[in-house]
Amino acid sequence: MKKVFNFSAGPAILPTEVFEQTADACRSFSKSGLSILEMSHRSKEIIAVMDEAIALVKELLGVPQGYQVLFLQGGASLQFSMVPYNLLPQTGKAVYIDTGVWAKKASKEAKLFGDVVVAASSSDKNYNYLPGIPQNLPADAVYCHVTSNNTIFGTQMSHFPKISLPYVADMSSDIFSRPIDVSQFGLIYAGAQKNLACAGTTLVIVREDLLGKAGRTIPSMLDYKIHIEGESMFNTPPVISIYVSLLTLRWLKKTGGLVALEQHNKAKAGKLYDAIDNSKLFTGTANKADRSLMNVTFVTQTPELEEAFLALAKERGLDGLKGHRSVGGFRASIYNAMPMEGIDALVSALQDFDRAHA
Ligand code: PMP
DSSP states (O other): OOOOOESSSSOOOHHHHHHHHHHHHHHOOOTSSSSSGSSOOOOOOHHHHHHHHHHHHHHHHHTTTEEEEEEEESHHHHHHHHHHHHHOOOOOEEEEEEOOOOOOHHHHHHTTTEEEEEEOGGGGGGTOOOOOOOSOOOEEEEEEEEEEEEEEEEEEESOOOOOOSHHHHHHHHTTOOOOOOOEEEEEEEEESSTOOOOSSSSSEEEEGGGTOOSSSSOOOOOOOHHHHHHHTOSSSOOHHHHHHHHHHHHHHHHHHHHHHHHHHHHHHHHHHHHHHHHHSSSEESSSSGOOOOEEEEEOOOSHHHHHHHHHHHHHTTTOOOOTTTTTTTTEEEOOOOOHHHHHHHHHHHHHHHHHHHH
C-alpha cells in the first residue's frame, strides 16, 4: 500500500509502532486471550495500564508533588466548563487571553460561572499573532487561561512569562511537544487526539490545593475531586484511548523524552517554514515570531492554485492539508509523530509546485 502522511489537525498521526501495538491488543491483550476492547476496567491488566500511563505523564513532564494526573472524558471542550465550574467562585474573577477560536469558546463557557476578564486579544488581525500577556493582571483573579498552541491559526506560545496568577492552559495541540515547567500551572488540559492518542480521553493535570474553593455544588462527573478519589475510574473510562496514550508515552520516553523531541520538532518546523518563505507562491499566515511548531498555516495566491496544490499533494500521499475555513489555504499539522520523511515529502511537493507554476 502507498505510504500516506497524515497532516490532519486531529485526530492525527501517531507513531507507526503505536498503531501496530494497538492492533495486537485488540486481538489479545497481555496474553489474556481477551481483546482490550472487552476487558473490565477493574481488571489488574487495565489498572496497570492506567497506573503506568499516569506515572509516565508525571515522569516525562516532571510533574511536581501536589498535582494530580487524570484521564477524563468529554474532550478539551468539556474542560472549558469544568475548569471554571471547579476553580472560579461565583463572585470571583478569571483572566482569559483570547488567541483564537478555542480560547474564545473557553471564555464563553467561563462566563456562565463568574466574572471573566479578557486581558488581551488578537481578534483584530484574525488571530495571526499572539497579543502577549499584560503584567497588570487583576490581583483578585484566580487564574489566567491561555491556549498554548492555537491549532487553527498556527500560533504557539514559545514560553510562559512569569505572572502573578497560576496559568490554566489548554495544551490540546502541543502537549508533550517540549519540556514545560508544570509548577507555573494551576491546571493543564489536553484532548488526546493530537499528540497523545485516539479521541476518547482528555488529560488533566491539576494542582490539588486549588480545588474545593469555588463554593458551589458540583455534579459528580464534573468534579475533579471525585475523579481524583476514583483514580480516573469513577465511571468506566475510555480504556482504548488510555492504552494508546500509554503506548505513545512509552514511545516518547524511548525517543529520548521531551528535550530531544523539542529539538526534532524545531528542525521539522524550521525546514517547512524555510520552504514556504523561499517559495514564490506560498505565504505563511502567522506572525513569524509566534509561529507554531505543530500547525503550519500557509496560503497561495488563487483558488485555482489552491485546488491544484491539493491535487498534487493527494497524488503524492500527503493527506489532510486543507486549511481550516477561518484561515483558508493550507495547514500542515506536524505533531510529534510526523517523521522528517513526511516533512521532506511536503517540502519537495511545495518546491516542485513552485517551479511548475510560478
Ligand atoms: N482546544 C484546542 C487547542 C483544540 O485544537 C481543540 C480541537 N481541535 C479543542 C480545544 C477541542 O477539543 P475536543 O474536540 O477534544 O473537545
